[in-house]
Amino acid sequence: MSQNATTSTANALDLVLADDSYPYQCFQDTNTFHWKGIASRLAESRRSIVVESGDWDSSRLASHIYEILLRDILGYDVTNRLYWGGAATGARLRSGDSDVSIELWQADASYYREYITVEQSVIYAGQVGYVGxxxxxxxxxxxxxxxxxxxxxxxxxxxxxxxxxxxxxxxxxxxxxxxxxxxxxxxxxxxxxxxxxxxxxxxxxxxxxxxxxxxxxxxxxxxxxxxxxxxxxxxxxxxxxxxxxxxxxxxxxxxxxxxDRQESDITCDYPIDFLFKASSVAFQRDFPYAFQLLELMKISNGEIDAMLRDLAETSMTSIDYGNVACQWINDNEDIWASWIPPPPVLDVESCPVGQGKYNVGSVTMCLVCSDGTYNWNPINPSGCQSCPELATCLGGSNVTPQENFWIDPSSYTATIYPCPISGVCWSEPWSNNMTSQCSNGLGGLLCTQCVDQSLYEWGGQCVACPNHMPGSILFFVWMASLAFVVFVHMIPKSSGATLDILVRTRSEGRDRL
Incomplete structure (x- = not known):
């Protein structure tokens, strides 16, 4: 059983049913999404995931859907635990007594600001989809x-x-x-x-x-x-x-x-409650793929209402809640299939851009490059490279050069050079794209060439050649030239204007005019 199997006394006061898990296999084609046998080989915790249900109909249905997908598709061990719910859920997620809660109401979440926003001791996992x-x-x-x-x-x-x-x-x-x-x-x-x-x-x-x-x-x-x-x-x-x-x-x-809920008179309608999902910090860390499924899970108001109507036709036992959730799963694969994260590739030979090859437990797998590392090799046979000097690496394939430095993208290794033209090399994250790190319409080697080949770089800007000057400017230049020619032609011959050239002859060893 899980390390959470025995909950703390304070957090178990509103416990309704310690194990409300659906006891049957629901989705039979368990290898459609290629997760069969994967979860047991991951370097993740081996404990059971505790899903907390609130003791009201929509919460129990949504929790069973998540529980069944975790168990039947991803292959995790799951315990669905039923509580009265409300504000006490936040304390259980914070302490780790519960891993996940699927339907939380903002109206009950008096802990939201303290635990989720300030402490970040509870992880917000997005809206459920339907609203309250x-x-x-x-x-x-x-x-x-x-x-x-x-x-x-x-x-x-x-x-x-x-x-x-x-x-x-x-x-x-x-x-x-x-x-x-x-x-x-x-x-x-x-x-x-x-x-x-x-x-x-x-x-x-x-x-x-x-x-x-x-x-x-x-x-x-x-x-x-x-x-x-x-x-x-x-x-x-x-x-x-x-x-x-x-x-x-x-x-x-x-x-x-x-x-002041007891004394303040109010004059407005109930607000729409955007119901949300949340998890413990340990769950997000220990089960990243299960957390990804939690984030992607979205059920519409129409879908939950249809399940509630189906539930009303039953005796509403614990098994009935699971049966209705199971029937919805089998009838709506086109909806929930997009929630299932792709399984990690185990025992890989190489990894794509932005990832490195690492041994994790008993498997070799591709992991996204973390902060301070990068990879540009599309068939990378090893781990991620360390970030070069004069740059910052944000993870994946992103590398950010310092101001007025340029990255050579012609190889899989980021080499940094100073820019010869000040102010044209951007200091922004980029991924192996030569023109993305240059400004003012420049690109190419060291940001020294204009992307528009009809223009030429001049002083850090791309400008047109003189033969592309507008007609009015050319006319003015032509008129000025003509006036100069006329002026020179009209100089009187009697002025005796001459051009003297000073020449030194070697034979005479003296100057002669």
Missing amino acids: KNGWYIPSWVVAANPNIFLDFWRSLDDPRALAVYPRSDIPRQCVGNPNCVDPSYSVYFNERLIDGLMLNITIRYLGQNYAAIIQDALDRHQAIMFFSWTPAIMTAQNNLTRLQFPVKDLTCLDRFLS
Whole structure:
């Protein structure tokens, strides 16, 4: 089992199921992507990867998809562990008790700034694809039956006709004096503060753990109800519902709420929640290919809603969640195939540009050149070369010369020369391309030739020859020449203008005019 098999006491308080892994092989053609037998030969950790699922439907489905692809395609050992979820997930990723979480809500991620942005002790792995949205919902037939009340807009709640559509509540407004309404969650406090902020004549009835069954029963009995829900969820995926529209969020509304969830009145709608994926630092380091799959994984709202509707047709046991995820995998290879990273080539003879040949454990493989090294050889039989002096190497095939230096690209070894013309050699990353390191239209050897062959280098610039001067300039030069000729011709002969030449003759040994 994994080193994470026994979680810390503090991080396991909301554990629901220690092993919620799908027990069957789902995808049968395991060598389609050429990963068969590869994972066991990589110089990676041999421990089991712990995927954390939140105890709600969409999270469990998405987590099973990732778990199955890791196991059936890439060949890793995986444990899918079910938690209640929420803010505690961040602490488990930070400590390494969990490796991966597939669906995290910004609304719950109070740790985001501290762990992900500041400490970087939790790794952000991109958006899931589908987005989340909390809100108040009513059956669409109620809206259609009352076209003059505009029940889909919050101001209708000030209209006595609209209030008469819904059943009256028998609990105190805003749960005043009712300790059963105390709930520290994001959504409950948001609902209460929204009612206060917009001064709505609404009370909240908390239904507890049987919430979904009670709401679905009311919908099935065609009752006019207004209730809190979210997307993605079975409730919103399988029923024809209309979401109540509140004022659009301004720049400060959500900040005020987050600063004081219990007291600050708010007047804006729930924000769209861009659900994201995250991992532990150790997971990104120990399993780079599994992390790449995590980053590439994207599921649309339409796809998750379809899976939720399929799930609603089952008994919703742990196996049912895995079965629905497995069926989606077998039906949608065209979607997830692009998530699978190409397997590393083992026991290679040579490596392409930007990579070097290295022994890793029991295999010989190509690795991208790291900072301080480079490779320009397209059939490189060895490791990456060290960066030359007077240059900086950024990894791969990129080499950055210092200012006013030029790299000879005619060989696979970066040789640095000083530029004879100051200011024309760029100091920017480039990859074996002679013209990319020269400015002002120059190129060639040491940036001394104009790329446009009709021009010539002069003072670090490319200029045209005099015979390409415009006609007006040529006319002026011709006129000036003509005036000079006329002037010389008109000098009087009597002026006695002569040209004296001084000559020394050897025989006479003296000067003579």
